[in-house]
Amino acid sequence: MDVKTAIKEIKQGKISPLYLCYGTEKYQIQQFIALLQEQVVDPDQRDFALAHFDLTETPVEVVIEEAETPPFLAERKLIIAKDSALFTAGRDGSKIEHKVETLLDYSKNPAEYSVIVFVVNSEKLDERKKVVKAIKSAGIALSFLPVSGAELVQWVVREVESRGSRIGTDAAEALIASAGVQMSALAVEVDKLCLYAGPGGKIEPATVEQLVARSTEQNVFVMVENIANLKLDKALDIFYELLKQREEPIKIAALIARQFRIMLQVKDLARQSYSQQQIASQLSLHPYAVKIAGEQARKFDAAMLRSILSELAELDYKMKSGRIDKVLGLEMFLLKLGA
Template sequence: MTLLSLFKNTDNNNPHTLLWGPDAFLNDYLTRSYSREQQFAGYERVIVDCEADGLDDLLADLTESSLFSQQKLITIKNPFFLTAKVPKKFQRQLTQLENVLSHINELDNVVVISASYEKIDRRKKLTKTVLKNFNVVETQIKPYEVGAITKVLINAEGFAISQSALQLLVERSDQVMDTVLSNYSKLKMAAEDKKITKDLVEKNVDLSLAQNIFAILEAALRNNYHEAITRLTNQLHQGSNPVQLLAVFENQIELILVVKILAKRGRSEAQISKELAIHPYRVKLALRSRLQVAKLTQLLETAIKLDFNYKNGQCQSDDFLKMFILNV
């Protein structure tokens, strides 16, 4: 099974592929996986970074025969020619590139384009040519889809992961796909018999900053202020910026507040997860909070005021964070 099949494909019978989505780590991961497929065994591998190597090198690789008389699998990274910001000095190369790619099916080689951009310029003739002649794979993932896609991806690579381990992996990766893949790469090295367990995740994947902050809030909500202050002090000693920590506190409190408001309006956990584009487990955790809407609103207002005061120099040390936690 190809990992590209996990995403929307416009023509999966076409080997010429455009991977388009903002996550560069994910696109690189998928590109490497695709290039290792059996259909490309024996191909010469060529990687061209348009920003580093330029369009002349790209044109040469697309039009010149392999030194080894092999078919080539040409991976194009940073294809700025698909974006709106292309200097006029490249007009000649763009015209040549448009001509080559419009006849891509006449080439013996296979071309894979990894476009890690939020947007591409669909108005340009060159972009239209690529969209027409390539299998377009949109690699954009919503946060609530991360867990399901991660599980399929892991299984497709011959590994097994328990549901509890998957949930913990996604949580400790903050639902960010490139972080999930980075942590998964560590787990693959440590997994015995290709089995990923919750214990393996706990030992090899650290808590994220957001999770550490959530643990501080959770401890304070349980009135365990000693644990909360100890965790906060550790974060500060590790070099975390007070403003950064306060921003995460604000985000966590705001999330709990919004989830509780939506729940009061009759939304189910699944509906809230989809509406806020967050993992269902985060909704479940937010609903467990004992704080009422009025108290959450007060805490959020206090956090915003502290943020303003710190940035304006009225708070000279990080003690204001400790006072904030003691008032939760």
């Protein structure tokens, strides 16, 4: 079952006794749990019907004991157990020993008055484990992975509209370029922009540029985008602004090299007919970052990208060995690249 179907069923009152939420998109998981909490727990009963556990500190049998205990002054209760390595292939870094048999036995006959949500911060589950098979059989496992580039833009548009304001795809893309691809960070910026625009107001790209501060990484990302579009003046403006913020030139050079390396990798994998999602998984990147890197890479051939990376490696050596002034060396590199 996918997340959209699970949300639809929850809103219809069809709630599973067991949920296993895994993936790297924490904001989506938080939103899903918030919806469950809204449907399962009465706001006046949260002190009695809502329990949180950290499985790096608490054995799973304590969670099951809580689930089997009837709720006090409430019809049902919601139990959230996070950071569990019980369902993944990696070693559990905690010193807690879990009696997995307790969970296996519970999954065969879960309590009607309890809903347990296990949260796993991992892209994959270990499908070989009995406990994973048991949860999938008795409950619902949901994957919360980063959405594709186009879907992320549409998500921003929907979030803005849900707050009573409006935004075009150009401004949404500008927001992602400034704030990054993490939904939690984007949601904070959306709140700020909607507050500025007001009910019915439209958020323009200029508004995003005015109100949303970019991190060093995002500044370098936009700098490379400007270089790819032959907008050297804008790229240099960002470079000088980073220097004003006392960013280390060696760090800036390393981030530029990283972006060009990603462009080359995306170009090579796309040539091998990898999809955007497959490339994202292969390079451990967000699909939107792959989309933008792919667009940037089309403006360079592979030989040019390799030559740029070679020059950056040489520049890094000269900067670190004191053979060239760091600011001057990076400035000359940008001017040559823009030319």
